[in-house]
Amino acid sequence: MAIVMDTALLVKNMEEEQKTNVAELLEIGITPTLAIVRAGEKKDSLSYEKSMMKKLERVGILCKSYAYPEDISKEEFYQNVKDINHDDSVHGIIILQPLPKHLQSWDLNYLIEPRKDVDGTNPLSIGEIGMCKIFCEPSTNVPCTAESVMRILDHYNIELSGKDAVVIGASTVVGRPVAFLLLNEEATVTICHIKTKDVKKMCKDADVIVVAVGKKGFITKDFVKEGAIIIDVGINVDENGKVCGDVDFDECIKIAGGITPVPGGVGLVTTAVLAEHVINCALKASANE
Numbered sequence: 314m315a316i317v318m319d320t321a322l323l324v325k326n327m328e329e330e331q332k333t334n335v336a337e338l339l340e341i342g343i344t345p346t347l348a349i350v351r352a353g354e355k356k357d358s359l360s361y362e363k364s365m366m367k368k369l370e371r372v373g374i375l376c377k378s379y380a381y382p383e384d385i386s387k388e389e390f391y392q393n394v395k396d397i398n399h400d401d402s403v404h405g406i407i408i409l410q411p412l413p414k415h416l417q418s419w420d421l422n423y424l425i426e427p428r429k430d431v432d433g434t435n436p437l438s439i440g441e442i443g444m445c446k447i448f449c450e451p452s453t454n455v456p457c458t459a460e461s462v463m464r465i466l467d468h469y470n471i472e473l474s475g476k477d478a479v480v481i482g483a484s485t486v487v488g489r490p491v492a493f494l495l496l497n498e499e500a501t502v503t504i505c506h507i508k509t510k511d512v513k514k515m516c517k518d519a520d521v522i523v524v525a526v527g528k529k530g531f532i533t534k535d536f537v538k539e540g541a542i543i544i545d546v547g548i549n550v551d552e553n554g555k556v557c558g559d560v561d562f563d564e565c566i567k568i569a570g571g572i573t574p575v576p577g578g579v580g581l582v583t584t585a586v587l588a589e590h591v592i593n594c595a596l597k598a599s600a601n602e
C-alpha cells in the first residue's frame with residue numbers, strides 16, 4: 314500500500330520561512346509585491362486570482378490586480394506589462410492564462426523581464442533549467458508547478474539519481490521543465506505526449522511517474538510498477554463536480570510506493586513556490602538597490 318504524499322507539512326514549513334523573510338523585508342521598508350495581470354473576466358481566471366491572492370496575502374505578500382478589458386489592443390496590453398516591469402514597487406509579475414487569442418503571440422513569452430518572471434515563463438528560464446546544475450546555478454525562476462513536483466520528491470526523500478522517470482505531458486509550463494529538472498538530478502527521463510505510441514509500456518518499468526495530462530483516470534494500475542512513486546499534477550472535475558487528478562487513486566494506491574493526492578498535493582505547493590519566488594525577487598531587488 315502506497316504512502317499518501319500529502320503536502321500540508323511541506324507547505325507549512327515553506328510558509329513559516331516565508332513569513333520570516335517577509336518580516337525582514339518589511340523592516341527595511343519593502344513590501345514584497347506581485348502584479349497579477351489579466352484580460353477579461355473568465356470565471357476560472359477570477360477564482361484562480363482570488364485563491365492565489367488569499368494564499369499569498371497570508372504570508373504578507375501584497376497582490377495588485379491589473380485587470381484589463383477582454384478587447385484591449387495588443388499594443389496597449391503589451392505596453393502596460395512593460396510599464397509594470399519598470400515599476401520598482403512590483404517584484405513579480407504573473408499573467409493569467411489563457412489570454413484572448415489576439416493577445417497571444419510568441420513575443421508574449423518575453424514580455425515579463427526575467428528578474429520579475431516569478432512563474433518562469435520567459436524562454437530564458439527553461440533554457441537555464443536545461444543548462445544549469447552543469448554550468449551554473451540558475452538566475453531565473455523555474456515554472457512554479459515544475460518546481461513544486463521536485464520539492465515534493467525532495468520532501469519525501471525520493472532518490473532520483475540513476476532512477477527511471479517517465480513524464481507524461483510535454484507542455485512548456487509543466488512537462489518539459491519537470492523533465493529537465495529530473496535529468497538534472499541524474500534520473501533517466503522519458504517524456505510521453507499525445508503522439509506517444511504506448512504510454513503504458515513506457516510507464517510499466519518506471520520508478521517515478523509524473524503525470525500532467527488533464528484527463529481523469531488516465532493512469533490506472535496497469536501503468537504502475539510495484540513500489541513506483543506517482544506525482545499527479547492533473548486537475549480535473551469529475552461527474553460529481555469534485556476535483557480529481559489524472560491518476561485512478563483508489564486503484565494505484567494499492568500498487569505504488571507513494572502517490573500525491575488531488576486535491577492536497579502538487580497544487581498546494583505550487584502556490585507556496587510562487588510566494589517564495591516573489592519574496593526571492595524582492596530580496597534580490599533589495600540587494601541590488
Ligand code: NAD
Pocket residue numbers: 458481482483484485486487488505506507508509512525526527528546547548549579580581583
Ligand atoms: P497542456 O494541455 O498544455 O498539456 C497537456 C499535455 O498532455 C500535452 O503535452 C499533451 O501532448 C499530453 N497529452 C494529452 N493527452 C495525452 C494522451 N492521451 N497521452 C499522452 N499524453 C497526452 O496542459 P498543462 O498546462 O501541462 O496541464 C496539464 C494538467 O496539469 C492539467 O490538468 C492542468 O490543469 C494541470 N495543472 C496543474 C497545476 C498544479 O499546480 N497542480 C499547474 C498547471 C497545470
